[in-house]
Amino acid sequence: MLIGELARLTGVSPRALRHYEDQGLLVPVRTTGGYRDYSDDDIVRVAQIRAMIAAGMGTSLIRRYLDCARSGDHGVSLEMCPDLRAELDSLAQRLSARRAEIRQREQQLRRLAQVR
Incomplete structure (x- = not known):
């Protein structure tokens, strides 16, 4: 999916998504035309990033511990890495x-x- 669709599905602006990419939090593939191509897994990843930001974590801290984030029926949680x-x-x-x-x-x- 392209950046506009991911933005619509997650409620995050395309600018914020590009910022997450610049910070190494999202890594979309690029189409042959150079467009960002996001997967369904990126929808979950954006929710995890947003939850961690809302908790007061900065992007450098999120980058270190994003792999500890888990999503489930009760929202996002962190496994104590x-x-x-x-x-x-x-x-x-x-x-x-x-x-x-x-x-x-x-x-x-x-x-x-x-x-x-």
Whole structure:
């Protein structure tokens, strides 16, 4: 299938699909005319990529662990490949620290906004 059809089926823009290819996350074959030709497996792969991005993983991290992604009846999950647990724990810690920073800034804003 061509990029437009994959985009329609996955809800991802052709630009994003090209970005995934540039990052080594998708590897379509090329037709003799030079067009990208995607398989049905790429539909699943795009869903896995989107789920990992939504969880806060960057493309370099996704590239390292994309083979650990599994798709099933309950959506996308990650098989705990070597080193993946440590990466996910590190990501969770960074997110927690960011939430704490946001809470602190909200408190500072409330103090600044108090009428005296």
